[in-house]
Amino acid sequence: MRVVVSIGGSVLAPDLDARRVEDHADVIEHLAREGVELGAVVGGGGVARDYITAARDLGANEVQLDQIGIDVTRINARLLIAALGPKVDPKVAHDYEGAGDAIRRGDISVMGGVMPGQTTDAVAAALAEYVDADLLIYATSADGVFDADPNVDDDATRYEELSASKLVDVIAPMSRDAGASAPVDLLAAKLIERSRMRTIVLDGTDPESIKQAALHGEHSGTDIIPEGTDDEPSYWAQR
Numbered sequence: 001m002r003v004v005v006s007i008g009g010s011v012l013a014p015d016l017d018a019r020r021v022e023d024h025a026d027v028i029e030h031l032a033r034e035g036v037e038l039g040a041v042v043g044g045g046g047v048a049r050d051y052i053t054a055a056r057d058l059g060a061n062e063v064q065l066d067q068i069g070i071d072v073t074r075i076n077a078r079l080l081i082a083a084l085g086p087k088v089d090p091k092v093a094h095d096y097e098g099a100g101d102a103i104r105r106g107d108i109s110v111m112g113g114v115m116p117g118q119t120t121d122a123v124a125a126a127l128a129e130y131v132d133a134d135l136l137i138y139a140t141s142a143d144g145v146f147d148a149d150p151n152v153d154d155d156a157t158r159y160e161e162l163s164a165s166k167l168v169d170v171i172a173p174m175s176r177d178a179g180a181s182a183p184v185d186l187l188a189a190k191l192i193e194r195s196r197m198r199t200i201v202l203d204g205t206d207p208e209s210i211k212q213a214a215l216h217g218e219h220s221g222t223d224i225i226p227e228g229t230d231d232e233p234s235y236w237a238q239r
């Protein structure tokens with residue numbers, strides 16, 4: 001089974017805490033020991049937002065801000081690599097071929113951002129499509145996709161299940177500025193739709209939830225189900 005996990009910066013690095021990174025690395029290593037082939041994509045978190053805010057005040061344009069964001073995601077990727085054992089590719093992959101090669105030879109590959117105009121959500125969706133992953137997991141700071149921002153609207157309701165095309169509709173009105181918050185970005189939603197990738201969006205604050213979702217499909221977030229697929233995938237039934 002091949003899984004791509006997107007660990008949002010809000011989950012891995014809201015601030016710098018070695019213990020939190022270690023806990024996520026432990027789960028990734030556990031999954032690898034269970035025979036799961038893994039790509040991990042990490043976001044920029046609070047540090048990226050602080051840099052982006054400061055650079056915006058200094059007059060940087062959105063592409064320059066994205067470039068700063070990408071640099072920070074790659075620093076966070078290095079942090080996760082530092083916490084992972086010998087089965088990780090020690091290089092932060094800067095493109096999908098590099099990540100795919102590492103995953104195919106049995107290493108865990110870690111990526112950050114790759115280009116302006118998107119977020120690491122899109123990187124994770126493209127990597128999942130490129131390596132023909134069985135499953136894409138977004139570990140973010142909200143427990144799934146809601147019909148409004150749950151941190152702002154007390155009446156926001158979580159979708160237990162969404163088609164990819166409905167996901168696109170929910171995400172489309174959200175901001176695309178550097179540092180914006182959304183459970184997944186619009187390009188990611190479009191890539192999930194075209195690749196028909198089975199996807200889970202969950203609260204990754206407790207990394208155990210990533211483990212349960214990857215190994216058993218159990219979680220309390222949102223399932224993005226490819227249209228026309230009703231059955232549970234066979235890799236979960238086998239466990």
Ligand SMILES: Nc1ncnc2c1ncn2[C@@H]1O[C@H](COP(=O)(O)OP(=O)(O)O)[C@@H](O)[C@H]1O
Pocket residue numbers: 007008009010011043045139140141142144145146147148149150151152180181182183
């Ligand atoms: N419709 C929505 N459903 C879920 N979360 C949303 C929604 N709209 C906005 N958000 C916000 O998006 C945040 C996740 O974005 P972000 O902090 O960038 O996460 P990550 O670090 O995982 O990329 C959530 O904490 C939530 O406040």
Ligand SMILES: O=c1ccn([C@@H]2O[C@H](COP(=O)(O)OP(=O)(O)O)[C@@H](O)[C@H]2O)c(=O)[nH]1
Pocket residue numbers: 007008009010042043044045046048065066067068069070073112113114115116117118119120121123177178179180181
């Ligand atoms: O391929 C990428 C990945 C990231 N970013 C920039 O880096 C920021 C931080 O990345 P991300 O949003 O994925 O981090 P998170 O929200 O998970 O903290 C984004 O807002 C973008 O400005 C980018 O331009 N291209």
